Amino acid sequence: MNFTSYWQYSDLVTKSLFFLLLVLSVLSWVTGIIRILQSRKLAACVADDLSQQVEMKRSAVINSDAAMHRLVIEQALLKHIGRYRFASERGLPILGTTAAIAPFIGLFGTVWGIFHALHNIGTSGQAGLGQVAGPVGEALIMTGLGIAVAIPAVVFYNLAVRINRRVMYHAKDRAHDLLAQSVDLAAMQPSMEPHNVAEKQGITTNVTFSKSAHSNSSIHTDTQEAYQQ
Secondary structure: OOHHHHHHHOOHHHHHHHHHHHHHHHHHHHHHHHHHHHHHHHHHHHHHHHHHHHHHHHHHOOOOOHHHHHHHHHHHHHHHHHHHHHHHOOOHHHHHHHHHHHHHHHHHHHHHHHHHHHHHHHHHOOOOHHHHHHHHHHHOHHHHHHHHHHHHHHHHHHHHHHHHHHHHHHHHHHHHHHHHHHHHHHHHHHHHHHHHHHHHHHHHHHHHHHHHHHHHHHHHHHHHHHHHO
16 A cells, blocks of 8 residues: 555545644644643742742732731732643643544545545446455545544643643642741731830830920929029
């Protein structure tokens, strides 16, 4: 069974399906390799990047109260985790679609090829085993091509999903740690504020006492002067 003879025997529909499977195969291989490399890179740096983003946001709300501090940090964590999830899922629809439709495209090519072969056999009037087995066997090539395109797409899809789960695990684990640290820092601020207030009250009391002492001294001096007169 020669591919050249099969290509010469096939019609426009079969050739179009063949090129469609070829495009899907190249697209799935390129997308799968890039997706796995980017997912592995994201899994390695997601925790550190999330920490940097939260530190930037924490410095902006350092003077806020505990409730506002927790709310801002929590919203920042949710936003960045959503961005990581979106970035890790790029290209997965292409792999999933290729894995789902490639076998059916190959099957359609096989059915069309068998129909085309049987039509030619009926037109020629030769219905021997040699005239039927060759064209039908060549038509089955499309099914094999569809399966060959779908298998790598399925493998790349499963690998990418597995790595993306690890990305989300690292991101959520670091998010819980950062949120706990933010709550602790926010809880420490009220304990520091009464101390500062006490210091301010002490300073105010000393100033008031000094003013009162100065006023009493002035009154005493005026009294002595009046007595002398």
